[in-house]
Amino acid sequence: MAGTPTDVANPDRRNFIVLSTMAMAGIGAASAGVALVRTMTPTRDVAGGGTIEVSLDGIAEGSGIVATSGRKKYSVRRRTSAEIEAAVAGDADKLRHQETDAERVQRPEWLVLRLQCPHLGCPPQGTAAGEKRGEFGGFFCPCHNSQFDTSGRIRKGPSPANLPVPKYFFASDEMIVIGKEA
Template identity: 40%
Template sequence: MAHSDTTAEPTRRDFLLLTAGAFGAVGVASVAWPFIDQMNPDASTRALASIEVDISALQSGQSITVLWRGKPVVVRNRTDKEIEEGKAVKLEELKDPIARNANVDPSADATDANRSAKDKENILVMVKVCTHLGCIPLDESGEFGGWFCPCHGSQYDTAGRIRKGPAPENLPVPVYAFTSDTKIRIG
């Protein structure tokens, strides 16, 4: 009788090979898990996934900086003059014509309206980190009266749009929503 004509029953060797393979896979997974798990965000970062900011004391021309996800976020109550200056800028004059606002269409133009809060154009919310090398710009500085990064000379206007210097993009606007007239939820 030929070997191919018989049906082979599992042997003890087959069982041992299968068991050893299963233990090996469990061992590899248990060694790999700490490396994979350490790539998750820190618990303190996850806790700050969204924050609520009270802007009731924020007067026209003032700004506050809050920490969100480990980054400084500026909330500015712009003056009428700053809003008018922002609206007067032509898109052709901008280095970055994209709004960089997570609350509008990703391809939206960097008009003043697309950078500020809808129906509350005096309120501006932005991540205050220079898009060149991650420095923190100074408030109300530079040629355009917005933000100035002294490290490499990037200058942003009153709507947070890059106007001069090596920074390639406008300051990003995070996801935010007004929960009331005086409170903003960021994130």
């Protein structure tokens, strides 16, 4: 081939130019890639919302309600004093996922949980008074028989972790907001 540039006067200089050109092109391609992938991230109308207000009015002791935000389900359960005692007593037991009851509630009477079993994502039962609550009186996952205590901690079954506690705060004595902290 005529004029193939093997005989350059200053190869270091050429290598520097070639490498820096390729580096600039690489940076350009990478930035374009980042920008393109960024268009795939959730838009604000999808990601933004997600907070819900739940009225505590009318929830009887020993029962609860399931609140829904988008596709997410939350359990807001009003515990009896016996259930609270059982939960606190459970702190001393050998737990798969060690958490104290005090870490999991803001006010002992109210247990707020994301209803998504850490095993494979089914919604556990046990929020309303009549539902199956399992051996430990808390929650029961019908998919693969995970059983949770009255603090929502895993006691038996395949779930590797406790039912997650979402961000929430008490807007008043009668109202909580789930989805963000105060």
